[in-house]
Amino acid sequence: MEWELIRESEKIKADIQTAGASLMQPFYEKYGMNFLKISVITEAELNENLTLNVLAQNVNKAAANMSVIVSNLVKDGYLKKVTSTYDRRVTYIQITDKGRDILQKSRLFIIKRYESVMSDGKEIRDLINAAGTYLNKLLEANRKMVTADNFDL
CATH class of the missing domain: 1.10.10.10 (Winged helix-like DNA-binding domain superfamily/Winged helix DNA-binding domain)
Structure with a gap:
């Protein structure tokens, strides 16, 4: 996986948090x-x-x-x-x-x-589903790191 994709996802998370607070x-x-x-x-x-x-x-x-x-x-x-x-x-x-x-x-x-800004709940539902999938992947990666005996770079 490319670092740029991960960096972009982290930036979007931060931007969403900032926009939510601003809202x-x-x-x-x-x-x-x-x-x-x-x-x-x-x-x-x-x-x-x-x-x-x-x-x-x-x-x-x-x-x-x-x-x-x-x-x-x-x-x-x-x-x-x-x-x-x-x-x-x-x-x-x-x-x-x-x-x-x-x-x-x-x-x-x-x-x-x-x-x-939204006509119905479908846009938010799609966002929740995508964010939930992403969260589950992050939690899975975290569990694998915790159970790993070693970490090689």
């Missing part, structure tokens, strides 16, 4: 949000027994860094902390109604943005 920038500015904050609120929506360590693992960030983000989202009313009734040392991070509202607004915003 959401007006929303982020209006509501004082960013991708990480929305991701944290989403994790709380998906898991009512979310702990700081699980959250950090799910968003691939250090727990210490997540503590600051969570504290700010609690202060702003998007999340709440609830102490476990079984173990007082355990604190759960849970979404509030205000958190659900900001997620709904972010989803409507992105849907409207996508609808302005």
Whole structure:
């Protein structure tokens, strides 16, 4: 395989990430949000027994860094902390109604943005399928590297 193809695929991944962030920038500015904050609120929506360590693992960030983000989202009313009734040392991070509202607004915003350039969901479905295939190939390559006894250049 040619290095140029791999380099091009890496550039496209980076460009997609940049374009996605740019697409959401007006929303982020209006509501004082960013991708990480929305991701944290989403994790709380998906898991009512979310702990700081699980959250950090799910968003691939250090727990210490997540503590600051969570504290700010609690202060702003998007999340709440609830102490476990079984173990007082355990604190759960849970979404509030205000958190659900900001997620709904972010989803409507992105849907409207996508609808302005796409006629139906087929284009996105094709992209998801291609990206999923690519991801599976990357994960397969990673597994082979981890199990390889040696690595020759």
